[in-house]
Amino acid sequence: MSNLLIHSMTEFSDLILGSLKLSGARRIVEIGAEFGGMSHMLADFVADVDGHLTSIDPAPAPEFVEWAAQSAFVTHVAAPSLEVIDTLSNVDAWLIDGDHNYFTVYNELLAADALCQRDGKPLLTFLHDVSWPTARRDMYYAPRRIPKAFRHPHEFGAGAMLDRVALVPGQGFRGEQAWAMASVSGGPRNGVLTAVEDFIADVGKTGRVLAFARIPAVFGLGVLFDSDAPWSGAIAERVAPFHENPLLASLELNRLRNYLKVIEWQDAAAC
Ligand SMILES: C[S@@+](CC[C@H](N)C(=O)[O-])C[C@H]1O[C@@H](n2cnc3c(N)ncnc32)[C@H](O)[C@@H]1O
Numbered sequence: 001m002s003n004l005l006i007h008s009m010t011e012f013s014d015l016i017l018g019s020l021k022l023s024g025a026r027r028i029v030e031i032g033a034e035f036g037g038m039s040h041m042l043a044d045f046v047a048d049v050d051g052h053l054t055s056i057d058p059a060p061a062p063e064f065v066e067w068a069a070q071s072a073f074v075t076h077v078a079a080p081s082l083e084v085i086d087t088l089s090n091v092d093a094w095l096i097d098g099d100h101n102y103f104t105v106y107n108e109l110l111a112a113d114a115l116c117q118r119d120g121k122p123l124l125t126f127l128h129d130v131s132w133p134t135a136r137r138d139m140y141y142a143p144r145r146i147p148k149a150f151r152h153p154h155e156f157g158a159g160a161m162l163d164r165v166a167l168v169p170g171q172g173f174r175g176e177q178a179w180a181m182a183s184v185s186g187g188p189r190n191g192v193l194t195a196v197e198d199f200i201a202d203v204g205k206t207g208r209v210l211a212f213a214r215i216p217a218v219f220g221l222g223v224l225f226d227s228d229a230p231w232s233g234a235i236a237e238r239v240a241p242f243h244e245n246p247l248l249a250s251l252e253l254n255r256l257r258n259y260l261k262v263i264e265w266q267d268a269a270a271c
Helices: 009-023 037-048 062-070 081-087 102-119 192-204 232-242 246-270
Strands: 027-031 052-056 074-077 093-096 124-128 180-182 210-215 221-226
Touching (some): 009 093, 009 232, 027 037, 037 052, 037 062, 052 081, 081 102, 093 102, 102 124, 102 192, 210 232, 221 232
Parallel strands (some): 027 052, 027 093
Antiparallel strands (some): 210 221
């Protein structure tokens, strides 16, 4: 992805680290490290509170692997999240930014929550990519890892356009060979935000209430937490001004329109 387009969770570091501080979190799990931009910030955070960062990513950049191996505060687990979450314990907070599709995110939330319930911890998660293009459209780094029943028809070389349900071959926002997207957006069990909403509804059936804020910038940040956690009021107050903020939403739409125009010019120049 071009560096003309900011896309890391680091853009939300003020909110994320501020919320982690308010919650007193010490043991943090990050799903999806890539180059380790957010991991570096989280490592500094846990070092200050005598905590630990577990970073799960089956295929991060080599510089991240090298850095993590040298840090006393970081453990890199080189596996897909759903294969290893069960092996963890006593996690205070989760950053979820791995494979951006319904099956993976719903099950990451389920597994993280089961662990927290077992260990007597309230749930606190920060989820990236809860806005366009993956709010209502699955993205797959490794489609074969997703069970057939949950894997939507998908394409690698076709891209997402704003306000279009179907992907457009050779145009729009796309991952080429790096990742695929569902051919059609919307409908049941499609997209990260759909996974979060279904998870909240399913937990709600047990009588527990989860709070959720969505910050509509840089592909969207979701903050999901137990509404009766001791720190829930403080975090709610912190994120409330950003929740579905219309100014941020309008800036994000403008940014995406501009970036789609850049892609259009790049595609034309490559012809
Ligand atoms: C968008 S990047 C993460 C960016 C990083 N969180 C940041 O804010 O700078 C997504 C990463 O998720 C990893 N990934 C893909 N599928 C995964 C899975 N099932 N479990 C954990 N990580 C996964 C990819 O290898 C990639 O490095």
